[in-house]
């Protein structure tokens with residue numbers, strides 16, 4: 001019986017943990033105003049300061065987006081622009097943004 005209670009407690013703790021980092025797509029929608037200029041530009045290119053290609057985020061896997069942003073933030077993945085942007089994001093905002101972009105979108 002003791003063992004069962006222990007297992008249940010563990011599961012509850014795991015559930016609570018997952019809850020704290022759960023992404024909220026609706027909240028993410030408010031955070032992406034600063035991403036859309038680049039990641040939603042026509043043809044996925046920017047024109048300033050020079051023309052370069054920008055990866056498409058819509059429909060991307062949430063775990064991938066989350067990892068990419070954390071890697072930019074930590075410097076594990078190097079890109080000056082994205083590092084500056086990712087540095088301003090909290091873990092919650094990253095989860096929200098990932099949830100938002102991974103949603104299937106109506107075309």
Ligand code: HEC
Pocket residue numbers: 031032034035036037038039046052053054055056057064065066068069078079081082085097
């Ligand atoms: C000034 C333009 C610009 C803005 C603004 C911008 N990004 Fe980026 N982003 C880029 C570029 C360029 C890359 C490709 C960098 C590289 O090669 O690693 C990139 C890469 C990424 C990647 C990795 C994609 C992949 O396929 O590996 C993610 C995720 C990402 N950005 C998310 C965001 C989010 C979320 C925001 C807003 C909070 C944002 N970006 C704002 C230009 C931008």
